[in-house]
Amino acid sequence: MTRLKVDWTGAAATECVWCGRPLDARARRLTGRTICGSCGTGTTDPLPDPESLDAAYGDWYWPSSGKRFGLVGDRMLRRSRASMAARIDEVAPPGPVLDVGAGEGTLIDALKARGREARGLERLPSREDIVDLSLPEVEQDDFAAIIFWHSLEHLPDSGPVMQAAAERLRPGGVAFVAVPDLSSPQARFFGDRWIHLDLPRHLVHLTTASLTAGMEANGLEVTATSRTRGGQNLIGWLDGFVAMLPGGLNLYQALRRKQARRIPLNPVQRLLSITAGVLLAPVALVCAAVEVACRRSGTIYVEGRRV
Numbered sequence: 001m002t003r004l005k006v007d008w009t010g011a012a013a014t015e016c017v018w019c020g021r022p023l024d025a026r027a028r029r030l031t032g033r034t035i036c037g038s039c040g041t042g043t044t045d046p047l048p049d050p051e052s053l054d055a056a057y058g059d060w061y062w063p064s065s066g067k068r069f070g071l072v073g074d075r076m077l078r079r080s081r082a083s084m085a086a087r088i089d090e091v092a093p094p095g096p097v098l099d100v101g102a103g104e105g106t107l108i109d110a111l112k113a114r115g116r117e118a119r120g121l122e123r124l125p126s127r128e129d130i131v132d133l134s135l136p137e138v139e140q141d142d143f144a145a146i147i148f149w150h151s152l153e154h155l156p157d158s159g160p161v162m163q164a165a166a167e168r169l170r171p172g173g174v175a176f177v178a179v180p181d182l183s184s185p186q187a188r189f190f191g192d193r194w195i196h197l198d199l200p201r202h203l204v205h206l207t208t209a210s211l212t213a214g215m216e217a218n219g220l221e222v223t224a225t226s227r228t229r230g231g232q233n234l235i236g237w238l239d240g241f242v243a244m245l246p247g248g249l250n251l252y253q254a255l256r257r258k259q260a261r262r263i264p265l266n267p268v269q270r271l272l273s274i275t276a277g278v279l280l281a282p283v284a285l286v287c288a289a290v291e292v293a294c295r296r297s298g299t300i301y302v303e304g305r306r307v
């Protein structure tokens with residue numbers, strides 16, 4: 001496994017991107033990120049400049065085909081979005097829904113199929129109901145739900161964006177957030193090698209405590225949390241275990257379609273990565289199950305209602 005390298009450029013982080021307080025002497029400086037001494041959130045450090053971010057996403061993250069994983073993976077993605085849409089429709093009051101980081105619009109489609117008015121925000125939008133705006137630039141302020149499905153961690157201004165979300169929800173409206181949990185056992189066990197650090201694409205590294213405190217500080221009452229709904233708990237363990245083996249194996253990249261891979265894998269490496277993943281799956285399953293049972297999983301899902 002190659003060690004974590006800071007292979008991007010940008011200004012040094014001086015304040016926590018989540019709580020806005022200075023990264024002072026109490027801050028913990030680690031490779032590629034600095035942990036806030038006040039709220040415990042990690043800020044990617046240095047803050048990648050636009051050129052570094054463009055290079056970090058390249059065209060592998062969202063290939064032009066729109067398909068990222070194999071046939072089974074893309075189908076599972078659609079099914080999980082349908083389940084998420086059902087939950088949103090059940091919990092949020094009537095009214096329009098905004099998906100922040102809408103990707104190719106799978107969740108928007110699932111919401112519309114349930115009769116919801118839905119729109120999205122995304123860089124390089126591919127359709128008319130998705131626009132390239134940041135949330136503070138959105139003027140509409142009567143949303144019944146605003147969704148951050150593994151997108152908050154990609155935003156350079158997550159703190160102000162959460163405030164903007166609270167301001168753009170109607171009373172009783174709900175923010176739905178799923179993010180990796182920096183306070184999870186898998187984050188601690190794998191450290192620099194944890195897949196969900198995903199530097200420098202992830203710009204903020206939240207913990208359960210810092211996420212819920214930040215939402216409540218903006219007037220969002222936490223009404224539900226889940227350790228399983230955010231998904232990606234098992235892959236956190238499995239990818240980490242496979243990456244500890246020799247031979248440059250990478251399970252996550254092996255599961256992606258060829259044109260959607262960041263790191264090229266030769267056919268032998270791909271086969272070995274997947275074989276190792278299958279063999280290590282029982283161990284990873286136990287680790288993920290123990291995490292969930294202890295309510296400390298690799299990702300956290302939170303619903304916060306505007307009071």
Ligand SMILES: [Zn+2]
Nearest residue numbers: 016019036039
């Ligand atoms: Zn902070």
